Amino acid sequence: MASSITEGTSKLQLDPETGEIISKNELKKRMQKRAKKAAKAENTAAPSKAESAASKTMPANLNPDSMFSQGFLADVYKLRPSQHVRTRFPPEPNGYLHLGHTKAIAVNFGFARYHRGETILRMDDTNPDAEESRFSEAIEEIIAWRGFTPHRVTYASDNFDRLYSLAEVLIEKGRAYVCHCNETEIKIQRGGEEGKLPRFRCSHADQDLATNLTKFRDMRDGKYEPQSAFLRMKQDITSGNPQMWDIAAYRIPKSRRPHIRTGTKWHIYPTYDFAHCLCDSIEEITHSLCSTEFITARESYEWLTKTLGVYEPMQREFGRLNVAGTVMSKRALKQLVNEKHVRGWDDPRLFTLAAIRRRGVPPGAILSFVNELGVTTATTRIQIKRFDQSIRRYLETTVPRLMLVLDPLRVVIQNLDSSNPEEQELTLPFSPTQPEFGSYTIRLTSAVHIDRSDFREVADEDFFRLSPGETVGLLQVPHPIKAISHTKDPRSGRVTEIQAVLVRDGKKPKAFIHWAPEGSRRVTARIYKPLFKSDNPMAAEGGFLADINPDSEAVYPEALVNAAGFEDVRRRAPWPPADGASSSPAGPEGVRFQAMRVGYFAMDSDSTDDDAVVLNQIVSLKEDTRKESAN
């Protein structure tokens, strides 16, 4: 009995346009009808539709190695075919990592793994004004969640003593000087406002070595006011590359804020341009892979290691990953959090990695998304829906299925045969295609709950679900039900209950709907839409806050899910079982499932130990084409 139900329902298909679960034949008919209609409307397809169609046909799990075995990253390796590859991922601990960073993580960790090398996670902590320990802790933790294990975790500040000595060496080589010019003076030296006037060096560049050394030591010893002196590298002021115009190596920060690791030990801090390449050199990085905004910095990177005669790593740049329809800048995120437009840095509507994790996206899905995009030197700007589509594809075969009724409406089945256990005890598979996921039991009770949207008070020939006098299948139940009457709340006019019967000898219904038996577990379900209305919130009229979509979160506090099935899914979490998250303890978000006809869900961290379960929708089951412009 159970197996015949399983077989029967595995032939049912989701109508991607209406969200209904219908028979294969019915779907075929509908598809033919739509194809005819589409053929008539030829040449009218918008580019965004073409993009989404292309992404739908993309294979779910590309060979993860192809990113390294061919194309840009293979060429990078050929430029320096090292025996022992060592890369680094160098975030500044001044905020939370976001979706864009996943590309840099995948590139650096993946490149080293592919070449049997190793990756250092280096906190680029050269600016005490902006950095906090909580960010470096969060970065370490989220990298572990992504499934990557750094060879070592280092800090640029580990090398502060060494960097200081190298700065003195640079002075001794006559390739650095202490300068006291202000911003306006420097601008003039660099060709004026428009950069068209002749460039020249200031008189400080002519100071002798001893003066420079003394002044630099005075800077170190706190004898200069903030911004009254800085160490400049003596590069090539005639170069066409502004990164070679005697850029800063050491500075005295404006605020005297203690450093997260070295406290008040230092009055001076190395700049990115001085510290980054030298930390790469000290750590013997072979391939320093970063995003393309650092291309112009490559010349000074190479100049510095060469001039100092230290080990020379190779820097190469890949295109950034930008996401349309959201904000990722730290300043904007901070404002959204501080002004409580969202629940926090990990609000599932944001694109920080913490938010993506909380939403329930598995780390494996992120990797497969980056693989799909590939790596070149071109910037990739993706729509949120492309990311969602990739996650959907990943989850389709990796998580179990349950039925979740968001907005329950009670249906009394008048003629249930309680003496016939076969009619009541149903065994449901967790997946129609993955028998190893197993099954769970559900009881067809004399009253069940369906979703309010699956009932219409007036029958309509285009509505295949429940309406008076019409039949509909309950997913996995052998016989369909027919609505015979319903009651309403006289004040609100809302339908309160439906009376129905099982139709034991009728035709196969055209559509099937999900349901929950009496005694189901009540949960709160949160459904998300994009947080912003436009594609480019930062450019929106009135600023990004004015662009917030007021309907970005819908909460269903009375949702119902079958208790036994849910408990089993929860007990066996994380789903997918081997998703790369093994180095980090499984959080509530590992409890993932497909709610049939509704979407993919994961348990939220707001769920409490006393069993109040909150669910987040990870992604809908299909792209929401009604809100094309908002995603």
Ligand SMILES: Nc1ncnc2c1ncn2[C@@H]1O[C@H](COP(=O)(O)OP(=O)(O)OP(=O)(O)O)[C@@H](O)[C@H]1O
């Ligand atoms: N959108 C992105 N796409 C690809 N790589 C990125 C992106 N943003 C940052 N990276 C890379 O991640 C690494 C660490 O970056 P870090 O956090 O210091 O950058 P950032 O530019 O300050 O980031 P943010 O976007 O948060 O301001 C760098 O190598 C950088 O090239």
Ligand SMILES: NC(=O)CC[C@H](N)C(=O)O
């Ligand atoms: N070269 C790089 O990877 C740059 C890293 C550096 N933390 C930054 O400012 O983005």
